[in-house]
Amino acid sequence: MRFKQLDLNLLVALDNLLALQSVSAAAERMNMSQSAMSNALTRLRTYFDDQLLVQVGRRMELTPRAVSMQAPVRDILVRIEATIDTAPEFDPLGADREFSILLSDYSLTVLMPRVFALAHEIGANVRFRLVPQTAHPYQLLEKGEADILIAPESYVSEDHPYERLYIDEYVCVVWSESPLAGQPITRDAFAKAGHAIMVPPNSAGSLEAEMLARLGFERRVEVRSFSFSTLPFLVVGTNRIATVHRQVADMAAQHLPLDIQPLPFPADPLVQTMQWHSYRDADPGISWLRELILEAAKGLKPIDPENIPDR
Known part of the structure; x- marks a missing residue:
């Protein structure tokens, strides 16, 4: 043609x-x-x-x-x-479709197991391709290289629709036998301690690092990891602190000797969202996937509108 x-x-x-x-x-x-x-x-x-x-x-x-x-x-x-x-309707049980989801290792650890379990529970015949988050994730969405972007609200684009999923807060995790365990961590102790942090391997930003920089905190970094979900493992057996999401900390504490303490300063919560291309707003398959992700997010910390800052 x-x-x-x-x-x-x-x-x-x-x-x-x-x-x-x-x-x-x-x-x-x-x-x-x-x-x-x-x-x-x-x-x-x-x-x-x-x-x-x-x-x-x-x-x-x-x-x-x-x-x-x-x-x-x-x-x-x-x-x-x-x-x-965009077919007239979408049947997940009889479908032969692969969905691409752009996300961080945090979302991969916390949210995706719930999504997969729900898809399995209903017998959905779909496939998933998980794509690592980049410095400007919405650009891959705009190029059609991902069906759904799961990211903090500050990383989404104003040019496409998105929906809030849940909020998560940041906490400190330390080894349960560390001198820092068993008591609230003070600002002075936080500043003097060694820290394990996450540095994205693909130039993506770290919301936690950006938050601390805005607050004027300079940490004494002793360990740099490329994964948020590994940080609780890396403080065990040491006197280091890791600043992680509450969801990650609670999951890790089920298997590791950890003590979870609040941050010694006020911090904005993480507002997790999902975004999709405006051209796919009427795609029944994308709509089904969005509902599946929303249902999975209900098992996580619910959104309290009073705790969410305006974008």
Whole structure:
């Protein structure tokens, strides 16, 4: 099919070439031969009268024309995909569909086991692909690379609908035999103690670190982990403190010798949300998944509107 003499089949090839900036990688993603993808690129260059991808040293870079086309082409394909995927109704028992969920290891630990258990309970015939959160997670949502984003409210985009799931608070966890255990941790003790912290491996921000920075706290960091859920394990047998979510602390305390104490200063709670692309607002499959996630979140700490700051 052609539109203004452009073979519309080439749009998918163009989208992958612009995203990956590699003929071989684009060919692999589309299950094409490299020669076929090279031929597609040649046809695209002829149509647009632009090189689109140029060799610079050992890598290929986008031309200014290609950069200007990247977002519009992706937007067009997301709209088409949303239209195709939106069936009149969705039956999770007879479906053959994979949902992509963008989330942090915190949500993976706290929320997703409940989601999977509910899906299993009703016999849902669906698959899940869990994608690690990035520095700007809503961008992957806008590109159509994720169906649902689960993230703190401060990380979601104003351009797409979202819904609050639950709140969680931050607490201190220490080894039960640490001198810090058994009594409230003071601001002075918090400042002098060694800390185990989480540093995201993919340039994503840490809400907990941002919060402490705003409050003017500089911790003496002795351990850096790439996972929030590991922090309680890493303080056992030491005198260190880890600042984690209450949900993570309570789960870890069921298996580890830990003492949980409140933070020695006031802190905003975590407001956990889920977001989806506005084009998929009427997708029955996405609607079903949203309801499933909401039901799973009910077993966690409920939302108290008075405790949630305005965004």
